[in-house]
Amino acid sequence: MNTLNPYLPFSSKILEVIKHTEKEYTFRMEFKGEVKPGQFFEVSIPKYGEAPISVSGIGENFVDLTIRRVGRVTNEVFERYEGQSLLLRGPYGNGFDVDLYRDCEVVVVAGGTGVSPVRGVIQALSDMPDASDKYVVAGFRSPEDMLFRDDLKAWDSKLNLTLTVDGAPEGYQGNIGLVTKYIEGLPLKEPSKARAVVVGPPPMMKFTIIELKKKGFTDANITVSHERKMCCGLGKCGHCRVNDHYICLDGPVFSYEVAKDFVD
Amino acid sequence: MGYVLNKESFSDLVSALLKDYRIFAPVLKKGAGRFTDVDCVIYDEVKDASEIELEKKSDYASKEFLTPLSETLLYFTEEEVKEADLCEKKVLIFGRSCDLNGLKRLDQIYLDNGLAKDPFYKRRRDLIKPVLIGCGHSYDNCFCVSMDSNRFEEGYAFSVDLIDGEIHSNVLDKEFDSFFKAAAGAKELDVTPRFVTENEVKVEIPDEIPGRIITDDLWDEYTTRCINCGRCNFVCPTCTCYTMQDVFYSDNGRVGERRRVSASCMVDGYTDVAGGGQYRRKNGERMRFKVLHKISDFKKRFGYQMCVGCGRCDDICPEYISFSNIINKVNDAVKKEVNS
Ligand SMILES: Cc1cc2nc3c(=O)[nH]c(=O)nc-3n(C[C@H](O)[C@H](O)[C@H](O)COP(=O)(O)OP(=O)(O)OC[C@H]3O[C@@H](n4cnc5c(N)ncnc54)[C@H](O)[C@@H]3O)c2cc1C
Ligand code: SF4
Ligand code: SF4
Ligand code: FES
Numbered sequence: 178m179n180t181l182n183p184y185l186p187f188s189s190k191i192l193e194v195i196k197h198t199e200k201e202y203t204f205r206m207e208f209k210g211e212v213k214p215g216q217f218f219e220v221s222i223p224k225y226g227e228a229p230i231s232v233s234g235i236g237e238n239f240v241d242l243t244i245r246r247v248g249r250v251t252n253e254v255f256e257r258y259e260g261q262s263l264l265l266r267g268p269y270g271n272g273f274d275v276d277l278y279r280d281c282e283v284v285v286v287a288g289g290t291g292v293s294p295v296r297g298v299i300q301a302l303s304d305m306p307d308a309s310d311k312y313v314v315a316g317f318r319s320p321e322d323m324l325f326r327d328d329l330k331a332w333d334s335k336l337n338l339t340l341t342v343d344g345a346p347e348g349y350q351g352n353i354g355l356v357t358k359y360i361e362g363l364p365l366k367e368p369s370k371a372r373a374v375v376v377g378p379p380p381m382m383k384f385t386i387i388e389l390k391k392k393g394f395t396d397a398n399i400t401v402s403h404e405r406k407m408c409c410g411l412g413k414c415g416h417c418r419v420n421d422h423y424i425c426l427d428g429p430v431f432s433y434e435v436a437k438d439f440v441d
Numbered sequence: 442m443g444y445v446l447n448k449e450s451f452s453d454l455v456s457a458l459l460k461d462y463r464i465f466a467p468v469l470k471k472g473a474g475r476f477t478d479v480d481c482v483i484y485d486e487v488k489d490a491s492e493i494e495l496e497k498k499s500d501y502a503s504k505e506f507l508t509p510l511s512e513t514l515l516y517f518t519e520e521e522v523k524e525a526d527l528c529e530k531k532v533l534i535f536g537r538s539c540d541l542n543g544l545k546r547l548d549q550i551y552l553d554n555g556l557a558k559d560p561f562y563k564r565r566r567d568l569i570k571p572v573l574i575g576c577g578h579s580y581d582n583c584f585c586v587s588m589d590s591n592r593f594e595e596g597y598a599f600s601v602d603l604i605d606g607e608i609h610s611n612v613l614d615k616e617f618d619s620f621f622k623a624a625a626g627a628k629e630l631d632v633t634p635r636f637v638t639e640n641e642v643k644v645e646i647p648d649e650i651p652g653r654i655i656t657d658d659l660w661d662e663y664t665t666r667c668i669n670c671g672r673c674n675f676v677c678p679t680c681t682c683y684t685m686q687d688v689f690y691s692d693n694g695r696v697g698e699r700r701r702v703s704a705s706c707m708v709d710g711y712t713d714v715a716g717g718g719q720y721r722r723k724n725g726e727r728m729r730f731k732v733l734h735k736i737s738d739f740k741k742r743f744g745y746q747m748c749v750g751c752g753r754c755d756d757i758c759p760e761y762i763s764f765s766n767i768i769n770k771v772n773d774a775v776k777k778e779v780n781s
Binding site: 181182183184185186222223224225226227245247248251264379404405406408409411412413414415416418420421423425426438440441 | 555560721742
């Protein structure tokens with residue numbers, strides 16, 4: 178039964194730790210197997226608990242988990258170093274279908290740690306032969322809170338990146354303002370056929386979608402990713418349920434056509 | 442095959458069964474009820490036929506063996522993660538039609554929601570055989586007939602109906618015939634378990650519940666009346682939610698365990714996420730979430746109603762909140778909505 182028990186975590190080696198901010202590190206974890214951007218793992222620390230964490234990067238023999246330290250489990254994760262290991266189970270959830278975004282105009286709007294689950298999607302967009310019709314609007318609380326700085330530079334050279342912060346000390350050169358401010362101005366040719374991906378805190382998602390719809394996006398062409406409390410990732414614990422959907426099973430990635438009817 | 446047994450032969454039967462089976466059944470606890478001085482019928486492992494309460498409806502649901510309030514899943518030592526052991530003796534669970542219909546709902550989530558079967562549930566489920574307690578009459582707050590769960594006709598091992606001091610049993614699982622035949626004084630007779638066909642309480646559930654009902658002011662009343670104690674969930678034969686909990690032992694911090702404990706969508710903390718996020722702060726919203734799951738959202742996903750109409754949530758509520766009453770209020774609100 179051991180190999181069949183989905184609650185039993187497996188051990189995965191920490192290949193590298195990438196520090197973004199004081200509170201946010203990416204742990205590059207040894208992993209071979211099928212996994213998609215937008216899926217998540219349960220990081221499972223014996224005696225401390227488990228935390229669902231999105232896949233922020235995928236390689237031949239690794240997955241990246243970008244973790245913000247906020248409490249019991251995540252604090253404990255930050256005590257580990259390269260060469261040590263973590264227990265994981267997963268991947269869980271449906272993930273993004275990157276192929277959808279190949280032959281159309283695309284807008285990705287992501288806020289804060291919401292950039293993690295879509296990093297794989299943005300990466301795929303920037304690797305496409307012609308990324309001139311791909312747009313990314315990424316927002317962070319302040320310049321210090323920025324994640325994936327090296328990626329941001331690389332993406333900027335390949336697709337249309339708008340980087341913004343909610344607030345910044347005097348003298349800051351970049352954009353200041355919420356992501357919602359930059360949607361109206363995107364030079365899209367055919368918004369009614371364009372696709373959008375929106376991931377971030379609930380209020381950010383709500384107001385971003387309002388802006389996208391003003392611009393002409395259809396519900397069916399907007400994709401969102403949701404977070405809820407999760408204790409299993411397997412459709413059993415019930416915490417993640419919204420209406421007749423289990424975020425851990427049917428999501429976390431949903432078409433807005435479906436997600437617009439979510440009421441918690 | 443049917444049998445009629447007097448008290449002594451039922452006692453013989455139970456003693457013989459106890460050699461092969463653990464038996465979980467309703468047990469009367471004096472003065473342990475909703476209020477002190479009120480009796481309470483709980484579920485417990487019994488060692489003698491006289492402990493089994495066949496007359497009164499239990500206050501708790503028969504699910505406790507399958508989904509204990511707290512269950513250790515994994516043990517952690519410094520080197521390894523180990524599954525907790527489980528006694529492998531077979532189990533008989535005594536339950537009424539509502540309880541046994543509830544089993545299907547538990548299976549639905551633990552075995553058939555998503556691809557993974559919950560192994561900790563399954564290993565318990567594989568041990569049990571249900572025993573049907575017939576219902577000679579309806580009890581306070583029951584509305585099983587409206588929920589179509591007043592009958593349970595297949596899949597029980599045998600039934601027990603207490604009629605005039607005698608036990609009437611219909612045996613469906615042939616394995617048990619030998620036990621009945623061996624019980625001194627058991628008479629063979631055709632027996633049909635009793636089912637109720639009418640309850641005093643009736644509910645009507647609308648086929649479609651329009652989204653607007655979610656924001657109807659009918660829920661507001663419960664924001665003040667309900668004290669979010671969660672008892673309605675803990676006694677419900679169809680509630681399955683749990684929370685994971687890790688602990689380490691205070692005398693040796695290097696070892697510990699992971700448990701799951703029953704959770705309630707009415708209780709604080711159920712939705713808390715990092716950064717202070719919380720959904721459904723108001724008790725009225727929690728009530729709406731619970732009620733619509735029981736009479737609508739579960740059905741949308743699985744094709745049949747979740748609630749089995751046992752009325753236990755009404756029996757236990759310290760604030761006298763009636764679930765059937767809420768269903769009928771929802772029905773009225775939907776009718777009003779459709780007609781306007
Ligand atoms: C699908 C999904 C993907 C996520 N992806 C990421 C990610 O890529 N990076 C990241 O840093 N965080 C992510 N999170 C959030 C992360 O799971 C929580 O920050 C983490 O569980 C907190 O655990 P903790 O023990 O450190 O905090 P705790 O000490 O438990 O408490 C901090 C807070 O986190 C809440 N919390 C506890 N358990 C959970 C849980 N299982 N799910 C949600 N909240 C919980 C608590 O209620 C509390 O409010 C994701 C969450 C979900 C549901
Ligand atoms: S409805 Fe009653 S039993 Fe349920 S949480 Fe509210 S007060 Fe407690
Ligand atoms: S919701 Fe109430 S009446 Fe329905 S099955 Fe649960 S405890 Fe019984
Ligand atoms: S996380 Fe447990 S049911 Fe979705």
